[in-house]
Amino acid sequence: MGFEIINKATNEVFISRTIINSFIVVILLSIFVFYVNSKLKKADPHKKPTGILNIIEILVGSLNNLVNTTMGYKFKSFAPYIGTLAMYLAVSNLFGLLGFKPPTADYSVPFSLAILTFILTQYHGVKSKGLGGYIKGFLEPVWFLFPLNVIGEIANPVSLSFRLFGNIISGVIIMTLIYGALGAITPIIVPVIAPVFHSYFDIFAGLIQTFIFMMLTMVFISMATD
Structure with missing residues (x-):
């Protein structure tokens, strides 16, 4: 799991690969952001941007x-959060291309x-409808569906996380099996055939899952409001 493990007998702390890889992702993104920021400071606002x-x-x-299209103009302030989420997920999902275990392969x-x-989602639901209107939403269309509506709401983060985790960890497992099978046949063909599978399981699937997570996040939040 992506947490520290403390050995009480020796007082040693073991940090998992997920935490280390997550820090690497954050450091890489921070370097990129500072680089772009330095470029922006030097850029002439009266000229067309290049590069x-x-x-x-x-x-x-x-x-x-x-x-703006998915959530509405009143949610334009969410763009930085969605953008940060997209960058972190995209880099994390593509981390397998560098030989690391993707952080998102840890549930x-x-x-x-x-x-x-x-x-x-819950915060903006209460903020938009008020506490009474928020609770009333669980009683619709009929009051006895309240337990099912609550279960459905709680199931959203579970299904959202399992969708991302399942696709990424399955890609990691399949690529491990492919490397093992190709290596057993002849190591020479590994650099030739492996990139074909990486292009799908790491690049295509990773970017698709990033987009899906972004879209569902925006849809859940906007649907919780009026």
Whole structure:
């Protein structure tokens, strides 16, 4: 799991690979952010951006449009959070390409992110409808469905986290089996065939799961409000 393990007999703390890899992801993203920020400070606002700034402008504009389209203009302040979530998940899911275990292949990471989505969903539900209206929503369309509505709401973070975790860990397991099978046949073909499978299980599946997690986060939060 993605937590520290304390040996009470020796007072030693064992930090799992998930925590180490998560810190590496955060450090890489921080370096990238500081680099882009330095470029922005030097850029001339009266000239058309070029290079990395042009790409960043396109990505930021696309993200803002996606948030406004999915959640509504009143939720435009969510764009930085959704963007941060997207960057962390994308880099984490693609971490297998560097020979590391993706942090999202540990269930504690997807579940923690899903809990954040759950908390934001409930907070904005209460903020938008008021406590009475929020509770009333669980009594609709008929009052005796209250237990099912509560269970359905609690199931959202579980299903959201399992969807991400299941796809990433399955890719890790399949790639491990592929490397083992190719290595047993002849190690020479590993560099030739393995990238084909990496392109799907790491790049395609990783980016798709990032987009799905983003979209479901936005949909859950916006549906909890009026």
